[in-house]
Amino acid sequence: MTEAISFYLIQFIILASALAVVLVPNPIYSAISLAVSMTGIAALFFSLEAYFIAGVQLVVYAGAVMVLFVMVVMLFDLKKEKRAFSRGTLSRVLKTTLSVLIFSMIAGALSMSFSELGSGDSIAKEDITRSIKELSALLYTKYVFAFEALAILLVMVIVGAIALAKAKGGTHAK
Amino acid sequence: MLSSIGEIGLNHYLILSAALFCIGMFGVLMRKNALVILMSIELMLNAVNISFVAFSRYQNNLDGFVMVFFVMAVAAAEAAVGLALAVAIFKRFREINIRFFEHLKG
Structure with a gap:
């Protein structure tokens, strides 16, 4: 409780x-x-x-x-x-309706699938030790290529952010 | 679905995640301030993280946790580049409302 x-x-x-x-x-x-x-x-x-x-x-x-x-x-x-x-009543109403509609669709799909499969509570929350050791082992074995790709991405982001911050208008420089 | 109020199951976390995602999407659609749009995108990414962790926890599987790390790293990178772009746009146009630079003409 x-x-x-x-x-x-x-x-x-x-x-x-x-x-x-x-x-x-x-x-x-x-x-x-x-x-x-x-x-x-x-x-x-x-x-x-x-x-x-x-x-x-x-x-x-x-x-x-x-x-x-x-x-x-x-x-x-x-x-x-x-x-x-956002300006305009029509645009506001449309955007609000769209957001509420997507939430209702997801919630409806969830409730239907859980009523098919039984409640979510029936899926047992199992007790395994979620140690950092297991997590890091998984990160450096199964997902090691994604990890390396992430390193490359971060280097690119550093270079890109510095280049953007230093840029003086790029090709349209005055 | 929500009949068992006392018991918290996977569906509660997924509904919360969906609600948070839709609030973020509403912010992206509704706001015209580029900074608040970036914040709403962070909200949407966090909603996805909640459902990853909930699924991972209830299915006894650590892969979702690793996915959350990747999402967090990409989200931080996205925030850095997005804010650098916002600063560049502000230096150029003196304006942060996306209405003024929707044509992206230099």
Whole structure:
């Protein structure tokens, strides 16, 4: 029962702060709500007993990525960006309907498949030791090529970000 | 589906993941500020991470955890490049609303 209570509390925090990210006009408040949402997701991973991923989520998202976002928000002069929402009633209604429709489709598909297969509770949550040792063994054996590709990707991103930041207009330089 | 309120199963995590994904998609569609669009994309990627971890946990399989690492690394790379692009666009146009540079003309 405590598991259920903590799940619903974390779920409420995640969804409320995610809605705040989308609906609050000021981008700095959006960034702070996103940090709260990331922390909630880390708590969810913790409750799923994925301890290492919860830690990485906290360090990478709630730490590094959010610092990046807040830095960039502070670089910009955003005084006249209060009304940066989609304009036009038709467009707004269409976009809201589309989002709600996709959520209903996914939820309907989930509920139908779970009523076919029985409830999700019947899938036993097994107790294996989810040690970091097993995870890293898997990362360096089965997924070693993806890991190397990721290293190449990160090098490319570093070079690309520096080149973009130093660029003075590229081919259209004045 | 949600009849057993006291028991938390895989379906609860998947519904939460779907809701978070749709909130992020709503933000991408609705907002015109490039920074908030990038934040909404981060929300969508995190929703995918939740369903990866939930499936991995309930199916007793560590592959989903490794996938979450890759998603996180790619998301961090995407945020870095996206924010560098946003800074470059802001230097060029003095504007961060995507309405003003939707033609991407230099």
